[in-house]
Amino acid sequence: MTTTQATEALGATSLLxxxxxxxxxxxxxxxxxxxxxxxxxxxxxxxEAVEHASRNRGQEAPDLALLTxxxxxxxxxxxxxxxxxxxxxxxxxRFILADTPGHVQYTRNMVTGASTAELAVVLVDARNGxxxxxxxxxAVAALLRVPHVVLAVNKMDLVEYAxxxxxxxxxxxxxxxxxxxxxxxxxxxxSALAGDNVVEPSAHMDWYGGPTLLEHLxxxxxxxxxxxxxARFPVQYVIRPQTEEHPDYRGxxxxxxxxxxxxxxxxxxxxxxxxxxxAGIDALGxxxxxxxxxxxxxxxxxxxxxxxxxxLIAAGAVPVPTKDIEATVCHLxxxxxxxxxxxxxxxxxxxxxxxxxxxxxxxxVETLEQRGEATELNVNDIGHVVLRTAEPLALDDYTDNRRTxxxxxxxxADGATLTAGMAGxxxxxxxxxxxxxxDWV
Numbered sequence: 001m002t003t004t005q006a007t008e009a010l011g012a013t014s015l016l017x018x019x020x021x022x023x024x025x026x027x028x029x030x031x032x033x034x035x036x037x038x039x040x041x042x043x044x045x046x047x048e049a050v051e052h053a054s055r056n057r058g059q060e061a062p063d064l065a066l067l068t069x070x071x072x073x074x075x076x077x078x079x080x081x082x083x084x085x086x087x088x089x090x091x092x093x094r095f096i097l098a099d100t101p102g103h104v105q106y107t108r109n110m111v112t113g114a115s116t117a118e119l120a121v122v123l124v125d126a127r128n129g130x131x132x133x134x135x136x137x138x139a140v141a142a143l144l145r146v147p148h149v150v151l152a153v154n155k156m157d158l159v160e161y162a163x164x165x166x167x168x169x170x171x172x173x174x175x176x177x178x179x180x181x182x183x184x185x186x187x188x189x190x191s192a193l194a195g196d197n198v199v200e201p202s203a204h205m206d207w208y209g210g211p212t213l214l215e216h217l218x219x220x221x222x223x224x225x226x227x228x229x230x231a232r233f234p235v236q237y238v239i240r241p242q243t244e245e246h247p248d249y250r251g252x253x254x255x256x257x258x259x260x261x262x263x264x265x266x267x268x269x270x271x272x273x274x275x276x277x278x279a280g281i282d283a284l285g286x287x288x289x290x291x292x293x294x295x296x297x298x299x300x301x302x303x304x305x306x307x308x309x310x311x312l313i314a315a316g317a318v319p320v321p322t323k324d325i326e327a328t329v330c331h332l333x334x335x336x337x338x339x340x341x342x343x344x345x346x347x348x349x350x351x352x353x354x355x356x357x358x359x360x361x362x363x364x365v366e367t368l369e370q371r372g373e374a375t376e377l378n379v380n381d382i383g384h385v386v387l388r389t390a391e392p393l394a395l396d397d398y399t400d401n402r403r404t405x406x407x408x409x410x411x412x413a414d415g416a417t418l419t420a421g422m423a424g425x426x427x428x429x430x431x432x433x434x435x436x437x438x439d440w441v
Contacts (some may be wrong), residue, residue, distance in 0.1 A: 010043030014223045019098040019113040019146075021137040027154045031123060031192035031213075032086065032099045038199035040094050040212060041088035049267060092218040110140055111330050111420050115406070118222050119148040121213070122173070126159045126189075130172050132365070136380070138173070139365045142180035143328060143422065145402055148220050149177055152213060157191040161204040179368065184220075188213050224294040230316030231259030231267070232396070232404045234348035235309055239298060251282060251298035252307055257348065257403040260292045261299065263316060269305060270312040270394035271321035276303040293403075310350030312394045312404070319404075321392035325354075327421040328363075328398075329385050329409070331377040337385075337409070337419055338376040344410040345421075347393050354409070358386040377419070384425070398422035 008306035015394050020028045035042075036042050082101040098113030114120055120141040124134055127208030130196045141149055159165045170187035177185050188197055189208055196202035199214045211219070261267075265278045280300040291297045299313060307313070325345075331337050337356060345354040361370040362383040377383045409419035 001026060003141060007354070009016075010098060012221075014222055015094045015096065016119060016217060016220070017096045017098075017117050017121040018121060018217065019047045019100055019117040020121045021100050021110050021114070021141070022154075023125070023128070023131055023133040026123040026125045027192045028099055028123050029084075031121075031152065031154065031190070031198065032084075032097060034192045034195055034198045035097075035214065036086065036088055038195060039088060039090055090214070090218060093222075095217065108113070111144070111332065114141055114144050114146055115420070117144075117146050119150065119217070119220060120146045121150045121152050123152045123154050124173065125152050125167055126155045126165055126169065129169050130176065134173065135176060138177050138182070139180060139363070139382060140330065142177065142182050143330065145399065145422075146182075147186045148186075149182050150188060150213065150216060151177075153187065153189045154192055156189045156196060157194050161189075161196075161202075163205070163207045165336065166208075182419065186210070186216055188216065226258065226260045228313075229258040229293075229401060230318070231261045231265070231314065232257040232401065233261060233299060233313040234350070235311045235313060236349045249300075250304065251300050252313065253296070253298045254349065255296045256291055256293045258293045258401055259315065260290060261297075261313075262290045266316050267301070267313050267315045268318045269301075269307055270304065270314055270318060271392040272311070273321075274305045276301045276305060278302070305367075310348075312348065312350075314394065319394045319396050321394045323389045323392050325387040325389065325393065325395065325423060326360075326406070326425075327385055327387065327423050328425060329377070329383060329419045329421045331379060331381045331383070331419045333411070333418045334379050335411075335415060335418070336376040336378050339439060342412065343418060344412050345387065345389055345393070345407055346410055347395060347407040350393065351410070352393065353390040353412070355388045356385060356409075357388050360384040360386060385421070395423040397424040399424055 001402060022028050070174045086099065088095050088097070088098045098117065100110040100113035122134060122137050122141070124130060138149070151170060153166050153169050156166065166189040174185050174187065183239060188210060189205055190197045190213060192198060194366060196204060197208065197212045199212060200207070201212055233256050234254050235252045237250040239249065239253055241249055261278060261281065262277050263281060266275065267273050267278055279302040281288050283291060283295060283296040301307070339356055339359050341356040343354050343356065345352055359374045359377060361372045362374045362377060362381055364371055365382065374383060395407070396404045405423045408417055411415065411418055
């Protein structure tokens with residue numbers, strides 16, 4: 001096998017998780033529908049159902065947005081409400097796509113869709129340019145450390161495919177996203193309705209020499225070398241069969257959040273700080289010498305130490321367990337998050353009680369200025385908080401590890417998710433001095 005053939009074989013098995021975002025009526029659902037249709041990823045019965053629904057609405061051509069807007073309320077209002085996940089593949093790559101809502105009311109759903117994405121496609125209507133919701137979605141993508149961002153300037157057919165319109169929007173968005181710390185930004189002029197530069201190159205924009213959207217999705221670098229990150233293994237379940245066949249078996253089951261774990265590796269169990277070595281790894285009922293993220297495995301340790309659900313088995317440079325957490329958060333709930341609120345904090349497989357000690361500031365997504373003296377965060381607000389937990393937690397900085405640097409704040413009364421949190425600072429903002437307050441338990 002040649003090097004080229006090996007590369008193509010690897011590319012055919014690679015997976016890209018990406019999310020779409022943009023303002024209402026920018027054409028996200030039409031773009032996704034066009035992407036699925038033109039890449040031959042739509043089944044015949046699905047296309048027939050869309051054609052039938054389109055005829056019932058008095059449309060001559062099939063409305064490709066109906067391929068993703070599956071809720072009745074979405075079709076009636078012509079907007080996306082929930083996150084719609086779609087799975088498709090080309091000969092070069094497999095894809096998991098999250099079509100997220102554009103309405104400001106559902107920005108929290110964009111947080112859900114982009115939280116595991118490696119790429120975000122932000123749509124802009126060529127007639128309207130960059131608007132507040134565009135900036136908000138760019139800020140969320142930067143906050144979640146999405147590695148790659150694509151600006152898709154849609155509806156170019158409605159501005160006569162004018163290059164200056166595209167250039168102006170691309171320049172404005174690129175400058176804003178770069179100020180947020182986004183490093184990889186690619187701009188593509190498209191018409192989702194007509195199919196220009198989505199899967200096939202446009203015959204109307206010969207001034208554009210870049211790839212189509214699908215070409216970029218197929219070739220953008222994805223994944224990372226697990227060996228570059230320290231191993232983090234949150235314990236989900238303790239396995240003690242105590243049978244005649246396995247009288248002394250003690251294993252710790254879970255999903256490797258990051259890194260590579262090998263038999264013989266020295267590890268630290270957090271938050272207790274006990275150290276030991278990996279005695280064995282079981283995967284799919286068989287012993288193995290090595291496990292890498294994101295495999296689900298069972299780990300056996302050399303010593304019988306106290307390890308339970310919620311503990312973190314860590315190798316390499318380990319985080320220091322702490323009860324005092326500073327984090328950037330995006331508030332998701334209708335009820336505000338206020339200073340003094342008692343909440344539950346869920347970090348990987350561990351849930352502890354926590355107190356909101358301080359809301360340091362709220363970030364204005366228009367100007368990126370820190371609005372100090374905030375006493376509460378409302379739905380869709382992005383801000384910085386200081387938390388105090390009842391038990392120590394071992395969090396990595398979110399910039400170093402998206403899995404073990406993230407957490408959720410939960411309402412202890414009804415279990416509703418309130419806030420998505422990322423340990424550390426966002427957008428390279430200046431750190432706030434830690435206040436001197438009384439601890440609580």
